[in-house]
Amino acid sequence: MGQEEKTKWSLNTVLLLLLFIVFAVFALFPLVTLTIASFKPAQELMRFGLNLKISPEIFSFKNYTYLFSGKSLYLTWYTNSLIITAVFTGLCLFLSSMVGYGLAVYNFKFRNVIFALVLVTMMVPLEIIILPLYKLSISLKLINSMWGVILPFVVAPLPIFFFRQYASGLPKDFLDAARVDGTTELGTFFRIMMPLMAPAFSSMAILQALFAWNNFLWPLIVLRTNEQLTIPIGLATLLTPYGNNFDMLISGAVMAIIPILMVFLFFQRYFIEGMTAGGVKG
Template identity: 55%
Template sequence: MKKKKNKALKWIVNLSFVFISFIALFPVFGLIVSSFRPSSDLMRSGMSLTFDLGDLSLSNYIFIFTQADSYWQWYANSLIVSSLVIFLSLFFSSMVGYALALYDFKGKNFIFTLVLFIIMVPFEILMLPLYKLMITLQLIDTYFAVMLPLIVAPIAVFFFRQYALGLPKELMDAARMDGTTEYGIFFKIMMPLMLPSFAAMAILQGLNSWNNFLWPLLVLRSDSMFTLPVGLATLLTPYGNNYDVLIAGSVMTILPIVVLFIYFQRFFISGLAVGGVKG
């Protein structure tokens, strides 16, 4: 009796997950399929479940690979900015989170409160003064201005701190006995232990940067400096006639990320989990 009930429940749960996954993936598949349809048609009639298979062609892609130079410039800009953001923000944020978790020092609670406080201050509220500052410092239209707000991420600091709290302090004492310096302890012993959290934060920060929109929209002026979201947004107007770049460009913006995710996801998820167990 009980076994039968369990089996029925299993079916229901699994079918629900199939349905939920379908909803989650439908828009992405829809975009990919639509990218092979004539772009003018698409904006007029919307993404449709019914369309003429004979209309499918590679023309949007041919256009983007042959005539959309600015699109590839945006792509390069996004790649450069995101790589730098990942590298810098992980380096700095892990240092801060580690110190907050494993050292006792004067002002520690104050600093941690500040971290929480900054997480609670929406960046958008400070963007007007910062925007003014960028104008004054003549940093408008530079990579530096785009990256600046992401370099020390309070969310990442918070996450690294939570993670480092689970690390064994005794290891640090043992290393000190062996004559390792405080910095050696971090870089050689503790940072490797924190690696699972690095993977998670790399993905988080990389995505934040890759998809960052409002701030780059403010500080970037020239087409050749645009990041992908800002560039694509200029095409998202009712009057535009570049829908071919918008649609095919959208696919090319998410495809590499999806591939990376599929490749790294085991590491990403097991990383988070292993971290919890090891500590």
Template identity: 50%
Template sequence: MKTRKRISSIITTVVLAIVGFLILIPFWFLLISSFKNSADIFGQGLNIHLDFSKMSFSNYGKLLTNNDGIFFTWFKNSAMITIVQTLAVLALCSMVGYGLAQYRFKGRNFIFMLVLIMLMVPGDILLIPMYKLITNMGLMDTFAGVILPGVIPPATVFFFRQYAIGIPHDFAEAARIDGAGEFRIFFQIYAPMMKPAFGAMTIMTSMGAWNNFLWPLIVMRSDENLVIPAGLLTAMTPYGNNYDIVFSGSMMSIIPIIILFLFNQKSFISGMTIGGVKG
């Protein structure tokens, strides 16, 4: 029996190592290509070989000085949108999920059913209605126009609800007996116990907001208001001769997400593991 478990463990480790290696290949290609000029990136087809004689930091210098350093403006826009949207999503979705899990009220199951229905609706279908709504509200070419449609994603509400439903009601009852209000019960009692869920959703929401490409491209009209993914698209030409800027810019855009994950990985793993099995 022990031998069988050991063999199974070895096979699992080998398979996961192979999968991890395959996943890292595109990242490795992006990394080494960010140090090459456009002619060398595809000169001999797609390759992942290191050739230090053809690699330099000139791409990053060109990226940071192109159009009077507009990349810094794109970076600031992406950071501002990501921070505001992440804070709004965490605050609103955690309260909605907590309410659906801990309160008994008429229409609760109907609201939760709507959340489940929205999970099954592809986001691309909503682009035209959202565009019309943002246009009528006069929010085109503004950060609010990018942020508002995504402040209550149904998947995040569902995740917080599944996590909060496993927390006993006794804490709230005891707090009410002591005279605590509903907001105080949530922020001082339940929110700290939902820390792993907040950690997991912080990373997922930040990644979604930071990497969002299509919606900011639709809403924003001026180059100064673009985010990094949409801004890098403007660096391309019909002849595709700016891959050096695109690759180096893409590499720079990955760094904040990696740092966020490294500082929050324990909460992310704990939240995804526990939240995935509760309820």
């Protein structure tokens, strides 16, 4: 009986592994195709489109050399996106975690009302609030600046909800012990609660960095000059009615994948744990 169960378990494992391999192939196929195309000249792409054909005689690094040669603004766009993503993600995690932690730990008047407003805000589409945000940005003189892209969304409802749910499931004994030892409320948050919320920070870091890096609509409205553009908008400017720079577009898109991939690989250790715990606690 034990041998039969072992054989059955091994068969199930093999079938599951094959299924995951199939999914991985489908997921990686566009990325591999894009990477191969990034080493081809524009004429080859126009003639044959995207394909997996590898021809050593036409392969070159000219597309990547041109991107960072200073002849284009790609490096400027890349730098802008990196700065906006890093600043936005850091501020969002810091401020949203404090708000979510406060809603979860402290009992004060209208706490539930405030949390309900956070939930309502999550249901409002961005398109509805674009005009008021735009008018506010003009009043605060944030147009055509990185802060105009960062500040309107730096305290977002989704991270607040997530941190609140996660903090609600943390043991309150740590708080009581810290207060008995005379630790301040801020000291308790930074020294004790933040390390316990590491999985939540990792999950939100990936999601918020992805949002900031891929954000297109709001930066398109706020940013005016070519030197202030981000990667998504800058690459979109390469497609015009007068000609399309497919070689630069594709190689630029491949390079744009690297930062967010590094963020995921760095934080993926706690990603599943944080998403699961944050979704069921509270």
